[in-house]
Amino acid sequence: MAATPDLLFALRNSFYLGDYQSSINSSDIPNLPADDALESDVIALEYCQANYAEKQLKIMQQIDEDHSLTQLANAWLDLAVGGSKIQEAYLIFQDFSEKYGMVLNGKAVCCIHMGRFDEAESLLLEALNKDAKDAETLVNLVVCSLHLSKPSTRFLNQLKLSHPDNMLPKRLAAAKDNFDRAVQSIT
Numbered sequence: 001m002a003a004t005p006d007l008l009f010a011l012r013n014s015f016y017l018g019d020y021q022s023s024i025n026s027s028d029i030p031n032l033p034a035d036d037a038l039e040s041d042v043i044a045l046e047y048c049q050a051n052y053a054e055k056q057l058k059i060m061q062q063i064d065e066d067h068s069l070t071q072l073a074n075a076w077l078d079l080a081v082g083g084s085k086i087q088e089a090y091l092i093f094q095d096f097s098e099k100y101g102m103v104l105n106g107k108a109v110c111c112i113h114m115g116r117f118d119e120a121e122s123l124l125l126e127a128l129n130k131d132a133k134d135a136e137t138l139v140n141l142v143v144c145s146l147h148l149s150k151p152s153t154r155f156l157n158q159l160k161l162s163h164p165d166n167m168l169p170k171r172l173a174a175a176k177d178n179f180d181r182a183v184q185s186i187t
Contacts, residue, residue, distance in 0.1 A: 050080050072096065075106060079113070086113045102127070105136050112140065117147045133162040142168065 057077055060070040071092055078089035093107035104127035111120035121144045127137045138159040145152035160169045 050077065053077050053080065068096070072103075079106070079110060082113065086110050090114070097123075102131070102134075104130075105134070105140060108140055108144070112144060112147070117144050120144050121148060132158070135159065135163045135166055138162070139166070139168050 053073070054077060057070070057073050060067070060073055064070060075089040075092035075096075078085035078092070087110075090107060090110035093103050093110060096103035097107050104123045108120040108123040108127065111117070111123065121141070124137055124141045124144060127134065128141065131137065138155050141155040142152040142159065145155060156169060156172070159166055
């Protein structure tokens, strides 16, 4: 039995290597299965191509508007668009979070965007109970803690231990080093 071709190979490869122009150039793939279409949408949103993601979403909606992946793609697009669409994304994530625990993160991000940090923290702690090493949950908890003026060290340390290559701890360490150098140059 022959292996199924990876329709998103060029798109994924270019994206993860940081060659975003090639990724954009290889992103228009017709007749994608729903799970590949969702991944294509998320990648497009990562490099701020909401117009392409919206085009893919319309294709997904024509195939099956009620499919879970179509609804999830819709929520991520709404979150990227922002404004009043964040509330719509929140409602979609609300429905999904009752079925799938990982969606709590998306729902929490909606709360963060709406300035509802207490609610976001509760959702993220619930998500952390389901997966104590999830990088996205830990990053969002660090951000949420900072907005609530709470210590974020616990989550940052967990993130460093479970995901040493994550960009947040690296950027924080670089910022601290830059600050320390600036202070030393003054004194």
